[in-house]
Amino acid sequence: MKKGSFWSLQTLKNFYIATFLAWFVWILFLDNNNMRIVISNRMKMKELEHEKGILLGKIKEVKKERNEVFGNPKMLEKWARENFMMRKPNEEVYVIVDEKNQPVEGKKSE
Secondary structure, X not given: OOOOOOOOHHHHHXXXXXXXXXXXXXXXXXXXXXXXXXXXXXXXXXXXXXXXXXXXHHHHHHHHHHHHHHOOHHHHHHHHHHHHOOOOOOOOOOXXXXXXXXXXXXXXXX
């Protein structure tokens, strides 16, 4: 090849380097799925996976409570009375509250 020809090895090398740099800039900053979006999506995914773990734990607790309550008619009545303050027709229901007007039984021990 001639030293001054257009398609010399140095020209092709520079062309490929320039093309790679243009592609790299495009991927990092200009594309619809650029690096900023990819990183933010990964952080959201980690948060959602953490929330999923918490919710799966709550689902297990609710299923356990459901199996305990709905398997026994007396437990079902007790559960309905405690959680929904249900009562029989000629019965009075009293709820003891604290200074902040919150039911005392509903408090968790601190």
